[in-house]
Amino acid sequence: MKLKGSQILLEMLKEEKVDLIFGYPGGAVLDIYDQLYKSKIKHILVRHEQGAVHAADGYARATGRVGVCLVTSGPGATNTVTGIATANMDSIPIVVFTGQVPTTLIGNDAFQESDITGITRPCTKHNFLVRSVEELAATIKEAFHIARSGRPGPVLVDLPKNVMAAETEFDPANIKIRNYDVTHKPVPKKLSQVFEMLSHAKRPLLMTGGGVILGRAAGELTELARKYQIPVTGTLMGLGSFPGTDPLWLGMLGMHGTYHANMAVSHCDLLIAVGVRFDDRVTGTIETFAPNAQIVQIDIDPSSINRNVVVELPIIGETKATLNDLLHFLAEHKYAPDKSARKEWLAEIEQWKEKVPLTYCQNGEIIKPQYVIEMLHKVTNGDVIVTTEVGQNQMWTAQFFKFDKPNSFITSGGLGTMGYGLPAAIGVKCAFPDKNVVDIAGDGSIQMNIQELATAAQYNIAVKVVLLNNGFLGMVRQWQELFYEKRYSHTDMTYAPDFVKLAEAFGIIGMRITKPADVEKALRDAFAVDKPVLMDFRVSREECVYPMVRPGESLSEMDLGTREMIN
Amino acid sequence: MEKKEHIISILVYNKPDVLARIAGTLGGKGYNIESLSVNTTTQYEISKIVMTSIGNQATISRIENQLQRLVDVISVDDLTNVESVHREMVLVRLDLTEDKKDQIKKAVDDNQWKVIKSGEHYVILEITGDKAQIDLAMARLEPLGIADITRTGLVALELKN
Structure with a gap:
């Protein structure tokens, strides 16, 4: 059967079971959009290409499937770069299709030409420029395979206009791609080493990361922890991979981790790290990270091992299969923790927790941002998928919202992209129309992709924006307060739109909440309607995120903030 | 650890921008290429790249790991400690x-x-x-x-x- 390139693209999307794409048309992709017009594939028209990538990324994080977006050449393509880099840092499987000028014009500085494969080479897992229609089908198949296999990541496919218009034979049953060997091989010798280490450990600790969620290994990790009573801490990307309401959960570690999690890391004698890469925000000073511990690191990517922290026992493998093997090995060899030592260890952690609980002070007439997040948990019973922007809103969410399930906390961890949360929430809500989806935002971040409220309005994508509005770029202001003697250089955002009117102008519901007593009701009202809602919570302006490990310090030396906060 | 020159032999698929990927990966992560040689092998679709880089064993291992992540890289071998x-x-x-x-x-x-x-x-x-x-x-x-x-x-x- 002879088909045009643009038809082959849509056929291949069907082959890959893609039923939804996020995109923005333009000159170089007119042929594709003409085919979409006749297609059953749903297309969400965003208002900026960055939004399309974040939406596809949010969709991928929530579903575990490959997210897809489609944009035009030149500026359409370059606008995707921040989104792609965001996905790349957090290993999120997306495929980005970009239009390109005809192959005959490539290199001529043609209108809306950009070397997008060159630009995105360092921030994609892989990318392709499709030079002829004959290689199109196989390239698309390969792109999806690369995006989702091994350590996942973004793949960009650049589609010249003449390739989309050209015709070739298309036979979906006969597309051959290169073989990628990513099969899991069990490693019994290493498992017996873990067994030995666990048998000798008096203070073992599990550390869970994004690789557990991406590897669908949350069940195995939870079983390991519960069965052998091993306490668990996690990175930002690992939140939800172990139930946040479980007594064994210590909360996040690192710069804004809980005191007891950081103390546990600093005092444990065995750290089993699964699907983490020991980012600098997690470790504090590298030299004093887990100083008393032997470290076991399980990760799918050899380049994550011994990169920042040197570990005693690296195990390279899929997190799910490796944890499964480990569970079998421990059961088979009848591993039993030393009960009294374990009891002592858990009691010690409990003491740290009591000494410095995660807290804040909601008194007076000013709303505390943490209170809004706790109320959100209460109102939704935690049954909600949360996206965040970046900064204080993100850290407070990580601290105060208890995530019980994987794929329910969706945030830009590695790149820290402001403007991520709203389009990501749109992507999530498209994947799960019946679920409550909330973007916890700051007034700085929300303005970076606020145009996507139009997308939400157009398709009635009923996301709820919880705007923690403090009139500052809060996290930067916090650093200026702590490290620059309160010289608030260009962080005051008091000059801002009236967010309620703005929401209404976009055609969605806007609310303003200024009193603590109104917080719960506002949230209930927002969830009661099947429409997008923006809640402008006016919160305490100079609240800081505590506790905090100052840059250059060890995890065990936390700044606990003012005592007023802890009273 | 001792710093010395390592000879790294890389088999890659002979794709238009494979050299840019390798050079970009190493440059972007702050590793230096001292010398470089590229040509096809007996199979036209596969090229061999021989590069040298100066570093200690840990650094060289990181370079190998980074290269191995690239989709177009087939194999990476450090020839420094093998007979060659x-x-x-x-x-x-x-x-x-x-x-x-x-x-x-x-x-x-x-x-x-x-x-x-x-x-x-x-x-x-x-x-x-x-x-x-x-x-x-x-x-x-x-x-x-x-x-x-x-x-x-x-x-x-x-x-x-």
């Missing part, structure tokens, strides 16, 4: 000026350097050897007045796979 032979090639032009002419002719004879082209006013030599041999030749060429020079990256081959 190494060669570089230098083409040198010496200008036969009145004052150096005799000295140059004598040096070419004494060292049995291979002359690949010569004329009334110049001679072009081809010198191959391992790093030590090339360095020695360079030391001897220097006083003769090198008019121009081009030098390949190092190539290397294992005695067995």
Whole structure:
């Protein structure tokens, strides 16, 4: 059967079971959009290409499937770069299709030409420029395979206009791609080493990361922890991979981790790290990270091992299969923790927790941002998928919202992209129309992709924006307060739109909440309607995120903030 | 850990931008390429890249891991600690000026350097050897007045796979 390139693209999307794409048309992709017009594939028209990538990324994080977006050449393509880099840092499987000028014009500085494969080479897992229609089908198949296999990541496919218009034979049953060997091989010798280490450990600790969620290994990790009573801490990307309401959960570690999690890391004698890469925000000073511990690191990517922290026992493998093997090995060899030592260890952690609980002070007439997040948990019973922007809103969410399930906390961890949360929430809500989806935002971040409220309005994508509005770029202001003697250089955002009117102008519901007593009701009202809602919570302006490990310090030396906060 | 020059042999798919990917990956992560040589193998679709980089074992392992992540990379081998032979090639032009002419002719004879082209006013030599041999030749060429020079990256081959 002879088909045009643009038809082959849509056929291949069907082959890959893609039923939804996020995109923005333009000159170089007119042929594709003409085919979409006749297609059953749903297309969400965003208002900026960055939004399309974040939406596809949010969709991928929530579903575990490959997210897809489609944009035009030149500026359409370059606008995707921040989104792609965001996905790349957090290993999120997306495929980005970009239009390109005809192959005959490539290199001529043609209108809306950009070397997008060159630009995105360092921030994609892989990318392709499709030079002829004959290689199109196989390239698309390969792109999806690369995006989702091994350590996942973004793949960009650049589609010249003449390739989309050209015709070739298309036979979906006969597309051959290169073989990628990513099969899991069990490693019994290493498992017996873990067994030995666990048998000798008096203070073992599990550390869970994004690789557990991406590897669908949350069940195995939870079983390991519960069965052998091993306490668990996690990175930002690992939140939800172990139930946040479980007594064994210590909360996040690192710069804004809980005191007891950081103390546990600093005092444990065995750290089993699964699907983490020991980012600098997690470790504090590298030299004093887990100083008393032997470290076991399980990760799918050899380049994550011994990169920042040197570990005693690296195990390279899929997190799910490796944890499964480990569970079998421990059961088979009848591993039993030393009960009294374990009891002592858990009691010690409990003491740290009591000494410095995660807290804040909601008194007076000013709303505390943490209170809004706790109320959100209460109102939704935690049954909600949360996206965040970046900064204080993100850290407070990580601290105060208890995530019980994987794929329910969706945030830009590695790149820290402001403007991520709203389009990501749109992507999530498209994947799960019946679920409550909330973007916890700051007034700085929300303005970076606020145009996507139009997308939400157009398709009635009923996301709820919880705007923690403090009139500052809060996290930067916090650093200026702590490290620059309160010289608030260009962080005051008091000059801002009236967010309620703005929401209404976009055609969605806007609310303003200024009193603590109104917080719960506002949230209930927002969830009661099947429409997008923006809640402008006016919160305490100079609240800081505590506790905090100052840059250059060890995890065990936390700044606990003012005592007023802890009273 | 001791820093030294490592010879890394990389098999890659012969794709248009595979070299850019490798150079970009290493450059972007702050690793330096000292020398580089690229060509196809007996199979046209597969190329071999031999590069050298200076670093301690941990750094070199990180380089190998980063390269291995690339989709178009088939294999990465550090040849430094396996039995292998190494060669570089230098083409040198010496200008036969009145004052150096005799000295140059004598040096070419004494060292049995291979002359690949010569004329009334110049001679072009081809010198191959391992790093030590090339360095020695360079030391001897220097006083003769090198008019121009081009030098390949190092190539290397294992005695067995």
